[in-house]
Amino acid sequence: MKQLTSADITAAADRIAGHIRLTPVLQLESGALGLHYPVTLKLEHTQVTGSFKVRGAFNNLLSRDVPDAGIVAASGGNHGAAVAYAATKLGHKSVVFVPRAIAKEEKLRRMRDFGAEVILTEGSVADCMAEYAAHAETTGALSVHPYDTAPTLAGQGTVALEMEKQTDGFDTIMVATGGGGLIGGIAAGIGDRVRVVSVETEGTNTLARSLKEGSEIDVAASGISAGSLGGPRLGELSYTIIKERVTDAIVLPDVAVFDAAKKLWEGTRLVGEPGAATALAALTSGAYKPGKDERIAVLVCGGNAEPHWFMD
């Protein structure tokens, strides 16, 4: 497998510029969110479609040949919305397969609003993946993987590169890990000069387990972040990069994420979905303790929560 280099990330950033939003950064003063040091937030949840996933989606569609049959993806949420949006913007058809068992009406509506044909599948997630693969094979539609191909990783990695340009730089960045596409892309892009910290919940601790046990694991996602960060194992390409460049693997209880989201709302009036609040929770829980003058960045990576989720 071809290794991903920082040049790939830079090329992806040039490729997708103009198709995505330059999401803002918010510099928080020492004392904010109960932290005794300043923190810079990247507000990637204000991205089109509500998450970073659209970066990978555009990078796929703009760097690969798209057949007349269009695009196909399998997703219960952010990835499906991102692929639908990018396909429609670039004039392609898109089909998203969603397992009925995990389908949420709000997420389906968004995918459809963005122009996708949504196909609900019966049975397990594996059954859904089989139908999706069969569709790609039969129709010739271009399959876009959510987290384990070089174009997807390169696209996701652009978010940290972008943040570097918007700030005076940072020493460390907190990233929530799901399938590893985001943190893999970030590590490939800036991992040679920035400490990339993975943050997961106990119910979605795929990266932490992989660093200990190797990539051949099978995590059954559970808890507050299961919907956004749950994945049975890391992508193979992501794992290769992560093994080399990610040494900090923080695992937190759900309650720490819940608390981080509340503090984020209280202190900034921003709403982070459980996945997005997970990265911040490494700081608010005290699990990660910055050194003196260490410049800390946090990626608020997606906002596809219902606004009342953390009030329940």
Add this chain to the structure above:
Amino acid sequence: MKQLTSADITAAADRIAGHIRLTPVLQLESGALGLHYPVTLKLEHTQVTGSFKVRGAFNNLLSRDVPDAGIVAASGGNHGAAVAYAATKLGHKSVVFVPRAIAKEEKLRRMRDFGAEVILTEGSVADCMAEYAAHAETTGALSVHPYDTAPTLAGQGTVALEMEKQTDGFDTIMVATGGGGLIGGIAAGIGDRVRVVSVETEGTNTLARSLKEGSEIDVAASGISAGSLGGPRLGELSYTIIKERVTDAIVLPDVAVFDAAKKLWEGTRLVGEPGAATALAALTSGAYKPGKDERIAVLVCGGNAEPHWFMD
């Protein structure tokens, strides 16, 4: 009464820098929020204490002599929180008078968290104002007016000046109007080169009525924005500036504000309180139609809503 000049706003910006957050801007592409032109949002609702009010609060405290008795204010919400925060940060005591009839537990808790002594008053808002004035007289505490003194206006006006520096400039800015402190400060600061558009709801149409009937009116606030934009009349100083520099006074039904807040959430995952969404509603409702290539800015001025308010 001394006229407020753009030099006063610049001086205020220098004075409060380092005490407040540089709130980010979000550039939305054409097509976002259902609009067929690009729009730049100033995310002032991510400001410390959740609104622009803290600008005026700091400018008061940093430009006036603060006695040992500290600061006193009357407010049911954002202004009280802002004064409490600024006072505590600068090492002063603060007392906030709140009419029990409009007191909301969440707002009271925030004021107390920021360090204020909160005094609930019985009777009308006028009764509250009388008690507040008496407290100032008796104790010698410095009274900070929410919207009708030069230091308050100058502080509020810094937000638009700051936004100019963060962007390539804009031709027009949409501002929600309450007592007129924000729009008055903005008009004084940049009103000579930027079109400043006032946006109000039908139940809080103080500025629109004042432009027609003069400043001596008595609006009984009602509807979705009453809590954040309601005020019986404009401040005298604000009125003087507004009469001269604000020609666009848009008035919208509550339903338009509700719709704008929903579109803001859908398209950016940002939550604007009714007051904050009002400015955006001028665009999403079609009430304001930009000319060709007109560069439009919207001030998202406060986020002190409950996250579920627009879901009800």
